[in-house]
Amino acid sequence: MFSIYLVAITAEAMSGALAAGRRNMDIFGVAVIAFVTALGGGTIRDVTLGRFPIGWTQNPEYVYIVISAGLLTTLIAPFVRRLKRLFLVLDAMGLVAFSLIGCSVALSMNYATVVVIMSGMITGICGGILRDILCGQVPVVFQRELYASVALTVCIMFLSLKYLGVTTDIANLVSFMAGLLLRLLAIWRSWRLPTFSIESDWK
């Protein structure tokens, strides 16, 4: 799980750097957006759960990893473009791994089930939300193919398996594979949730 976490923060940092590049930010902005995208979800989760000190402050190497990944992305951006498919898989792994980690953290603090699920989702999607807000756009997680729904599905599956008596390792593994499959299928088939639209001329 730990090595998948490293893949996850790296992929998220790269997605942050790419978003910053689309906004013509300087390399410093790239580093900040990479940091926030990769570690922001976990930070919001820790604050929400009242879990201090916050994760990354105790593991400074994560800071170096995500900033390096962000800056490296500026160099290899054309290359990433060609590897877009690989990048989407990494990003999906990140989403699913973050969600499972978020569940585990809240579980270990004995929060109620709905809080555990929220914790998984916060960890999975808040980094991307912060990235989009800092880049001045409406967060894509609210509008695109199943993304947040994948986080939700993963969390519920993990908790259900645990409840059925499956060991934590197996529950993690099965949820991870199922979530990854669901996310990739959603991208491939352009699955979306029904949209709620109302005219903008009234409050």
Added chain:
Amino acid sequence: MFSIYLVAITAEAMSGALAAGRRNMDIFGVAVIAFVTALGGGTIRDVTLGRFPIGWTQNPEYVYIVISAGLLTTLIAPFVRRLKRLFLVLDAMGLVAFSLIGCSVALSMNYATVVVIMSGMITGICGGILRDILCGQVPVVFQRELYASVALTVCIMFLSLKYLGVTTDIANLVSFMAGLLLRLLAIWRSWRLPTFSIESDWK
């Protein structure tokens, strides 16, 4: 006060869902925006005051209420439109109730007076600010009819009454009625605060 709190979070969740609908979000985005609008203000207040665990994590039923209210709103949106007047009253009740709750929380933690007032205002208006940021617009509370000013007035009135020796229940009741009246009058008469405008061509 408790039943008014339930009305308040329901009204806030509905206002969040309507805002999400204006941005064509999927039903998942609607649920998230409803959640953030209704419980975000209290969350920011609790974090600011260092009050852990955060309120809603100890009352999971609130999460179900606000998400249900948000999703339900997608079904009854045309109906809500006709009931716009009722909705504005509910929203005003929410604003005033949130502000009073924010004051009480900070008072019970022995914070200084100005912090108590800030706490009331944070609880009252931050949910709406988060909603607007996530929907990609400048927060309306900074531009429209007396809204945040109502929160401020309610907090100051509540503290003044307490200071004059009025019991907490009476102070709550009087402030609630006065705040509700002020807000509804402001909407009805389109009262606004003076605006500060400068040309945008200089820093």
Added chain:
Amino acid sequence: MFSIYLVAITAEAMSGALAAGRRNMDIFGVAVIAFVTALGGGTIRDVTLGRFPIGWTQNPEYVYIVISAGLLTTLIAPFVRRLKRLFLVLDAMGLVAFSLIGCSVALSMNYATVVVIMSGMITGICGGILRDILCGQVPVVFQRELYASVALTVCIMFLSLKYLGVTTDIANLVSFMAGLLLRLLAIWRSWRLPTFSIESDWK
């Protein structure tokens, strides 16, 4: 250092008020943006470091100072315009002072070096980031002349001097002067970091 802190929050509050004025906010919005710009960076730092109660809640006079400064700015805006050069110097002093304070706070809590640096940068730049988000624009710190880089430089210089055995007072003083000089030079010469730009037609 303390009097410089007062100058810093005043300058930041004024910059917030000016930003609010460019968005035609009412005087209440001006007060909120002034407050968030001046005290938001320290608040995010305290939350990130798990340092409760948060600074300004224990020093209510800061709240009065920043709100007064914000409202006063609405009266003297044309005057500020003529004094733009003075204002930029105050703003630069604020940036550098905030960064040094952020480092000191994290140092006193025995955090790792990279966290100390992050703490300085968060304190220095997050107020401005919040201001820009609330005003609906992409944060300027990611796009303009050396701004965040100044915060970073100041933090690293301060820690290096401390590491070399220089006393805290001297380290603060030297870093402050150097940071101020660097920032003013950057404005004067329009120094920028290299920008990372990619076309917006791909994810």
